[in-house]
Amino acid sequence: MDKANLSVTANSGTLSYNGSNQTVSGFTAAGLVGGETDRVLAGIRSARTEKNAGTYVTTASGSAANYNLTFVDGTMVINKAPLTVRPNDDARFVIQADTPGYAGASYTGWVGGESPAVLRGSLAVARSSSGPDQNPGGSNALAGIYTGALTASGLASDNYAITYVPGNYTVVPAEQLLIRVANASTLYGSTPTYSVRSAQYLKGSTNTIVDLTANASLTGNALSLNDGAGGLTALTLGVSSPVLSGAGQLRAGGYQLATKQISSTSSNYSNTVTLTGSLKVTPAPLNLTFSAAGKVYDGNTSVSVSATDNRLSGDAVRVSAVGNFADKNAGVNKPVSVSGVSLEGSDAVNYTIGSAGASPTASITRLPQVDWVGGSSGNWFDPANWAGGAVPDLDNVAAVNIPAGVTVYKGSSTILVTDPTRYGLDSPGAVVRAPILKVPQAPYQVTVMQAPDGPRAGLVHIELRSGVGEAWIELPLTVQRWIRAADPAALAALPEGIELIQLADRLALRVLPERLQSGDLTLRSSQGDLTLRLFKALERPSAGW
Known part of the structure; x- marks a missing residue:
């Protein structure tokens, strides 16, 4: 049967730079037939991880047993994060000169805890030559307010x-x-602590600057100033143009300080107060405690993880992370490693990734059954041949279902089952079903089981058990009915060197060591699938077996 054609397109994604590695993964498929879903494409992978802003190609690769694959690339775009740079408001007395560099700048938009150190170039701040707001055509040395006069560049x-x-x-x-x-x-979320650098006024009669810094006191954001002549000035510090988070706190970023609720009884200066200074709100650490959800064996190490954290109530933050077991195998309380942690949401800018608690644990439970989705032949260990990519090895799958006419290989040898401990058949309840059961040479014996409630047409039940000094030979045995100790025809049909042994509740086909030949043991059923089912030693099957 010819393979169908299938087009596989790697997923595309557009992201914003966040200071951490980001991944675009997955693919879409066009051309699946027979009602199949992408579960049959477990052998295909597509993922690209990048940190820096730019445009990247995403690719898919792999194989699928029943399809001729054509791969189409996708695109991963990481856009630059927006960063606002604003010169801090500055001031001087009319008799002074501008301060070189002015008061520096404030930044809004840092991600991942970054700072100006990641920028290239040098900050330059310049002042316009225009006059004050009330006289823009005049000299820029005139007293007055110059709105928007400071500009930054150089980064x-x-x-x-x-x-x-x-x-x-x-x-x-x-x-x-x-x-x-x-x-x-x-x-973020904390109360700032302020300090006064200077408090001064220009005395016009003497053209001298009077320094009142020692007379200033701050309690929280409440400032009071004694003018030294019985007058008192009181004001409250705040920020101009505040931007609040979902929790009602100042968002991370840079702000200019401003005066609120000014009152003054001084006769030495007016009620007009010019205030300079800035407030930088830095992201707070978001401390995370991860937990992992258990899963049923699916052939890969990935596991879903979730986190609890110390975010402020009302903030919109999503925590994304990747969880992985050290291996894909079934087990209880297996350690989970967590990586690729990132924060998203409208309030994510207010947090950095802080400490994490102890590594979580979770369990992988055995998959009850996996179906063969490969072609008429294929490798047992190729994930593309099993539904969902769940390769039935070790103790990971209780039963496999292989359709009629399928031959399963391991490397270049035809195999359905070898060492039970290698194929997930070493525990009670494991099942293999196939029209042809082939087992290569190995020190095991075949036991043909009698059902507790009598023969069942078209079924042969077999148990594998370790046998000292025993191995398989090629055996052209066609099972058309139940082999029973009281059935002479069944005994006569056995080739020379094969013994039929009555054991308590089962019959055993035994290959004698002195008659060994090279090759595989093949059991064929003329009426239905053979069933390989494991039980504990000498355990009697239940009535529903």
Whole structure:
């Protein structure tokens, strides 16, 4: 029978740079026949993992027993993360000169805990030559507010799309208070701590700067200032243009400080206060505790993991991670490794990946049965030949179902079963069904079982057991009915050198060592599938067997 043609296209994906490795995996298939699904394509793989922004090709590869495959590439796009750079607001008195470099800049948009250290170039801040807002055609030395006069430049990045936003500048006249607050930094969700760098005003009558820094006090965000002459100024610190998270907290990023609720009784300066300073809100560590869900054996090591964490209530964050067992085999409380942890969601920017708890454990339970989905012949250990890619090896599958006319190979030798411990047939309840059962030379004996409730047409039940000094020979045995100790015709049909032994509740076909020849033992059924079923030693099958 000719193979069908199948087109396999690697999945494409568009992502945003997040400072961590990201993966686009999977594929789509066009041309499946006979109602088959992509479960028969377990031998095909497609995955690409990249960290940096760019465009990459995704590819698929592998094989499928019944299809001629054509592979089509996909595309993985990692877009640059948006990064906003804003010069910090700055100010000076009218009698002073601009400070070189001004007050630096604030950044909004870092991912993965990154900082300006990942950028190329050097930050440059310049001030416009235009006059103040009320007289833009005048000199930029005039007292007044210069909205948007500060501009930044000079930075570049492969992973960030940089947008520059202008900052403001103020030339403070006489008899106005200028308070400079030190640039502050706080973890997301925490209360910032502020400190006053300077509190001053320009005395117009003498053209001198009066320093009141020692008279300033801060409690939380409440600032009070004694002017030294019986006057008092009180104000509250806040940020201009706050952006809040789902939890109602300032989102991670850079903010300009601003004055709120100003009151003043000083006769030395007016109620107009110019305040400079910035607040950087840095992402908080999201501490994760992972758990893994158990699964039924499927031939691979992957396992679904989920996490609990310490996010603030109301924040929208999704934790993605990849879980893997050390091997694919069935077992209880198997350790699970967790990798590829990433954060997504509208509030993910507020967190970095913090500590993780102990590695989770989970169990892989035995698959009750797996069906052969390969062609009329194939390799036992090729995942493409088994539904879902679940290769029935070791103790991973209780039963396999192989259609009529199928010959299974291991390498270049025709095999259906060898050492039971290698094929998942070493535990009670394991089953193999096939029209032809071939077993290569091995020190085992074949036992033809009698059903407790009597013969059943078209079925032969066989048990494999270790036998000292015994091995298989090629045996042209055609089973057309139950072999019974009281059936002379059955005894006469046995070739020379094959003994039929009555054992308690079963009969045994035994190959005598002195009559051994090279080759495989082949049992054929003329009416239905042979069934290989394992039981504990001397255990009697149940009535429903």
